[in-house]
Amino acid sequence: MTLTDMGKVTAVGEILVEMMSTEPGHGFTEPQTILGPYPSGAPAIFIDQVAKLGVATSIVGSVGDDDFGKVNTRRLERDGVDISSIAISKDRATGIAFVRYRPDGDRDFLFTLNCSAASQIDTDDMKTQLASSDHLHIVGSSLTMKTVGEYVEKAIPVIKSQGGTISFDPNVRPEIMQNPELYKMLHSILLHSDIVLPSMGELPYFCNAEDDASAIAELLEQGIPEIVLKRGKHGASRHTLTDAIHHAGFQVDEIDPTGAGDCFGATYVACRRLGQTAESALEHACAAGALAVLAQGPMEGTSSLEAIRAFIETNQQR
16 A cells, blocks of 8 residues: 555544634743633644545544643634544543744743543553554654653554554654653654655754764664655755655745644645655645745645645745
8 A cells, every 4th residue: 555545544642722812922830811722732733634635544542631632623613624533531631732923033841741631542442543544643842742652552463454554753852852751652653654844954863874864864774664854934845765755945034833844745745645656645735835934823824735736826936
């Protein structure tokens, strides 16, 4: 089975709401104005974008029996995601991420995930949940929650046994890579993936390389079929053992970059499944990432295929 087969794409991991400070600064130690709740969570953003491109989707996750949970389930269902595998917790609230921009453009985050419904994913119904799936998307940061890691480790062989494929966004942070057990899990997932979607500077954590180019070459030699490197405003590049292609970024005035990488990865995977060439999928993915930064809120910038094509026709590359 290849990525052009039209089965169901399934994401697994955190579903949460995002609360965004309107005032640049450092941290959350003083009163400040907050915007939200916005539907969020990297796997949720990814799968929402895939669904908006017309590909069959589902997500495995958990939210609380509360308004923040409804913010997510209603948005995902509206956009075409199968939400039947989202558990509704009676004893834990929906996870929350507080985000504040620093004056230099970086962001401070405060999460309530490990004590939230997001950490309550179990494997009891896995075979039913994945029965119609032929592609699984995994986000590295989701694996900091033990139950997500346990689910993913069991789900990979299920998907592979069905002839399916895996995409993996490492989304690593230095503190994550200092956990030996978590590092081992991430590295194993990386080597089982069919498409790896890293940001700049992430892949050297997984090998002996000092830069992205060397890391890409080393990991391709280890058997990863395809690596698509996200370069932010500079676009992206797609690498296999036999070739490499690059697409420049589009010129836009950024409002909020949260979720742009997820929209990029989702669009690349979806477009490949829709039968597009790697070059076309990369162009569409760069456009989707650019569109995503034009909206306030991490899931507000997901786009339809028509919107992406219109953007490509009317906007310049850098």
